[in-house]
Amino acid sequence: QVQLVESGGGLVQAGGSLRLSCAASGRIFSISTMGWYRQAPGKQRELVARFTSGSNTNYADSVKGRFTISRDSAKNTVYLQMNSLKPEDTAVYYCNAGGLYYSNSVLTLPFGSWGQGTQVTVSS
DSSP states (O other): OEEEEEEOOEEEETTOOEEEEEEEEESEEEEEEEEEEEEOTTSOOEEEEEEOSTTOEEEOGGGTTTEEEEEEGGGTEEEEEEOSOOGGGOEEEEEEEEEEEESSSSOEEEEEEEOOOEEEEEEO
């Protein structure tokens, strides 16, 4: 179907910045939603930021003003610029996408995919 590959995680000090990338590949017909979730140890996975239909974006309140999601539609890639990082931002960040893929030359079916996750660690 559709595969997502993330990159850009790592270790950074509080106040620093990181940029995550997520590239989608496969038999993609269209992508309707694409964005980032995160899961800290012992906590549920939560939305960080995402594009929805059109160019609408959703952000978690905890990251508004610090994180910015952007995309290159021609490359089926989204980015997450994370500034002013805090220790509480430490988590595994997962890319998620949904849309339609080519099941065969004429038939499209919906897909929902997750990336493998990339670790972001913010030290105090």
